[in-house]
Amino acid sequence: MSGEQPSHLQEAARKAQSKADRTGAGKQRAGELQSEADRAAVPKHGL
Template sequence: MSAKQPSAKQKAASEAQSDADRTGAGKEKSRRMQSEADRAAVPKHGL
């Protein structure tokens, strides 16, 4: 089985999280983006 590539949402959330970790700014926004990306990554028919 091949590994799945991260979605655009996941990539954007990861970049936002990295920026927040580096600068200390935008932590809440990056947390929300990460949560949204994680929810979108869950398959429709179970885990």
């Protein structure tokens, strides 16, 4: 990792995934947030 701070989308996705892992609720939304964060990271970081 380049040491950059995660974007707000990445942070929201991380929190949603953590909650889904703990509670089993919101798994689909967590996946959608993660996909959105991943797409946003492509132009930002050139992944």
